[in-house]
Amino acid sequence: MWINKIEVFHLSMPMKFTFKSAQALLNHRETLVIKVIDELGTVGYGEVVAFNEPFYTQETLPDSKRVLLNRFLPQLLAREIKHPFEIHPWMDNVTYPMATAGVENALLDLFARRQHQSIMDTVFHEETQDAIYAGMVLGDLEITHLLNQIDDYLQEGYARFKIKIKPEDGFFKLKCIREKYPDLMLLADANRSFRVEQIPELKKIDELGLLCLEEPLAEENFLAYQKLQEQLTTPICMDESIQTVEDLKKAIQFKACQVVNIKVGRVGGMYYAQQMIELCRQHHIHFWIGSMMESGISKILHVHLASLKDNYIPGDLSSSRRYFSEDVIQPEIIASQGLIQVPKGPGLGVEIDEDILKSLTINHAILDRDML
Ligand SMILES: O=C(O)CCC(=O)c1ccccc1C(=O)O
Ligand SMILES: [Mg+2]
Known part of the structure; x- marks a missing residue:
């Protein structure tokens, strides 16, 4: 063509x-x-x-x-x-x-x-889900606001919550959430904000039963991650530390993480995302699908990827209206009772x-x- x-x-x-x-x-x-x-x-x-x-x-x-x-x-x-x-x-x-x-x-x-054909059928040759579980991401909010937001989104049907944390109050906030919701599907993303001296804070967080801990360390080397993972029960999840297939191979070799957040943009396309998913499968690394506060064009592609049956946890995938008052795709993305339908039509299906x-x-x- x-x-x-x-x-x-x-x-x-x-x-x-x-x-x-x-x-x-x-x-x-x-x-x-x-x-x-x-x-x-x-x-x-x-x-x-x-x-x-x-x-x-x-x-x-x-x-x-x-x-x-x-x-x-x-x-x-x-x-x-x-x-x-x-x-x-x-x-x-x-x-x-x-x-x-x-x-x-x-x-x-x-x-x-x-x-x-659907975009997934052109890349992956496997069965996928018709609907996926949505996941909510909450920014670094003041604690009462954070707890209120969790209440509201639980009522809307969201069941999985990711909280953005920083060293100063990350443990405090997660502990408050855990006390109020002992069984909530909860994870935290530090976006590389903890220095090695702050590992004691991460060990406290380790007691809170998180699904995973995303990008805890400011340190950009996999040896530091390996040492940290040895000290934590909570699986470490990599996001921005893995941009190429080579990065992922190195992380696997170092046993630097147990989980990978896949975002198509960060890794350079579906070609690489697929290679990374296959590598994860071979090495028993869990994967799940992230997001970047993008429009529905990129987000619906991630909804498709999240329909692979062996996703570790629900993705960072919520309604279009969560961030924007209108979306460029029709139909827009709607999480209803915690579920997002995967479009069936050709291409992206929207x-x-x-x-x-x-x-x-x-x-x-x-x-x-x-x-x-
Ligand atoms: O799209 C969302 O709902 C937020 C997902 C998120 O946390 C994020 C958004 C933009 C850039 C980086 C990240 C991240 O996962 O680190
Ligand atoms: Mg992240």
Whole structure:
């Protein structure tokens, strides 16, 4: 197939509240939506989920946008493609995993639509669930607010909660939650905020029966993680510490973690996400699906991935309305009684509302094969 036209929509989505983690404050979300159109007029969408600031990983949205418009997208228009994964040898997934993933995801959506297949059926050849359990992520909130939010979302049907923590009060908050809800499915994400001297705090957290502890250490070496995992019963979960398949192999070799949070953008696309899932399966590492406060285009892809039957826990996947007052996909994502339906149609299985997409766009670029 040939890609004849590519559109890049730079979105700015106002958030309904300010999200706070150990590393960042976020009150609006910018991403890039990539729309690809082939010679038959088939359309596919993908999203580049880099943040404006490098608080999570190194790639920033201005970097992704520059490399896409100057290099990746003109190169894509210039070659025939038999399968979306063919882009990986020449797109730089180490420096620009999120840009690469956005392009690959758009091509996969298009490719699957061409084949009249769901995006999961084009990549994985296995049975999947029709619905998945939703999971709520709560930022670093003041304790009474945090407990109230848990009450509210429990009533809405959410059963799994992830709390963003920092060294100063992470144990205190988790202990309060545990006292009120002894059986809650609970995990914590420290986003690399604990220094090695603060390991005693992590040992206290270890007593609270968490499903896993995500990215506890500021230390970026797997030996430190190995030593920590030896001292903890709670499984350590890696997120931003694993960006490439090589990183995952190293983490396995070091026994640095027992669990991996998979996000398609962070790892450079479904091609790598699938390789990582297979590696996890071979080495008895648990995996589950994260999220990045993105629009429905990337989030619904993660809903699809979370439909693999051996996910360790429900993902960071909640209703579109949790963060945004409107979503660019139709139907939007709805967690009802704690469940999200997995779309069945071709590609991502959802339609894009171009009116909403355009209303959220702050910059729009069009590349055409005729212009090469
Ligand atoms: O999308 C969500 O619901 C929040 C998920 C989350 O915690 C997160 C969101 C953006 C960047 C990094 C992370 C993370 O898991 O560390
Ligand atoms: Mg995380």
